[in-house]
Amino acid sequence: MRFGPVPVAEAAGLITAHTLRTADTTLRKGRIIPPEMTADLARAGIDAVVAVRLEPGDVGEDEAAGRLARHVAGTGLAAEAPFTGRCNLYAETAGVLLVERGTVDAVNAVDEAVTLATLPPFKPVVAGEMVATVKIIPYAVAGATLARAVAAATGPALGIAPYRRRRVGVVSTLLPGLKPATLDRTRAVLAARLAPTGAAILAEHRVPHTAAAVAEALAGLADAGADLVIVFGASAIADRQDVIPAGLERAGGCVDHLGMPVDPGNLLLVGRLGTVPVIGAPGCARSPKENGFDWVLHRLLAGLTVTRADIVALGVGGLLMEIVSRPQPRAGGESAEDGDA
Numbered sequence: 001m002r003f004g005p006v007p008v009a010e011a012a013g014l015i016t017a018h019t020l021r022t023a024d025t026t027l028r029k030g031r032i033i034p035p036e037m038t039a040d041l042a043r044a045g046i047d048a049v050v051a052v053r054l055e056p057g058d059v060g061e062d063e064a065a066g067r068l069a070r071h072v073a074g075t076g077l078a079a080e081a082p083f084t085g086r087c088n089l090y091a092e093t094a095g096v097l098l099v100e101r102g103t104v105d106a107v108n109a110v111d112e113a114v115t116l117a118t119l120p121p122f123k124p125v126v127a128g129e130m131v132a133t134v135k136i137i138p139y140a141v142a143g144a145t146l147a148r149a150v151a152a153a154t155g156p157a158l159g160i161a162p163y164r165r166r167r168v169g170v171v172s173t174l175l176p177g178l179k180p181a182t183l184d185r186t187r188a189v190l191a192a193r194l195a196p197t198g199a200a201i202l203a204e205h206r207v208p209h210t211a212a213a214v215a216e217a218l219a220g221l222a223d224a225g226a227d228l229v230i231v232f233g234a235s236a237i238a239d240r241q242d243v244i245p246a247g248l249e250r251a252g253g254c255v256d257h258l259g260m261p262v263d264p265g266n267l268l269l270v271g272r273l274g275t276v277p278v279i280g281a282p283g284c285a286r287s288p289k290e291n292g293f294d295w296v297l298h299r300l301l302a303g304l305t306v307t308r309a310d311i312v313a314l315g316v317g318g319l320l321m322e323i324v325s326r327p328q329p330r331a332g333g334e335s336a337e338d339g340d341a
Helices: 035-043 061-072 101-110 143-152 180-197 211-223 243-250 292-301 308-312
Strands: 002-007 048-053 058-060 077-079 086-091 095-099 114-118 130-136 140-142 158-162 167-174 200-208 228-232 254-258 269-273 276-281
Touching: 058 061, 058 143, 061 077, 061 086, 061 101, 061 114, 061 130, 061 140, 061 143, 077 158, 095 292, 101 114, 101 143, 114 143, 130 158, 140 143, 167 180, 167 211, 180 200, 180 228, 180 292, 200 211, 211 228, 211 243, 211 269, 228 243, 228 292, 243 254, 243 269, 243 276, 254 308, 276 292
Parallel strands: 167 200, 167 228, 228 276
Antiparallel strands: 002 048, 058 140, 077 086, 086 130, 095 158, 114 130, 254 269, 269 276
């Protein structure tokens, strides 16, 4: 591709690098210069324009962007028609965005002319949401460069894991001083969280804050067909021997991980009862604001596994904003409720 000033008499059929204007016509940058435009420019006393001349093997920006976008798009994504060297990818269904970081990096490392940008990995998305964009920087790219970018993506760079789990069971434990209104608000906040995913609360069991009661409630929800269970404790989980993990194990389940490097959200438990995932919710899950609970919840709703390695990898970027349910800022002293994060 050649870029630079060209005599007006030779500009017809080339691509204008900048918007051209005459008394009667405006030609936006990136468009083909028609012969009548060059005549208008000459009559206006303009001798030269900055234009782009494609060379053999060059691929125009729109064609290149569309070709690369379609190549990197995986399951659940659709590419729109490219424009001005850009091709956007949109989710076809609600779910969690999957991103192959190494593939995206490999594509972007090929040449400065080729770029691929995405939303963060595992971000919850809805149908119709833009999740990535391919942008070709110049007005055309060498065919060999485009071929290298395509080859760098040995498989789809991104896709959508659609939400699969729809029936959510809830266990809320009770202690003196915990108001029913608090539990009602917690349930309403959870229902609102679940709504965009297509999931709903199958049943809620409110039980005493004991391991035996938690075990019985978990078993009952699993038998009722829950494919995910969330336990809201009247008191935060302080240890693997505490009431909620003990209740899960008493029901025949297991604790996969306790704690996470996300704040708010530190005191979260992930476990299993047979094939049913169980989340011991941190206190911040009672708030509608985003917290570490959301990061785990959406992955599980999409049918993805959440391992210890997945959780410990959340530390970078895991320091979130303060939430209204936290009684004191982190910079201040601890309070009796600070452990409910």
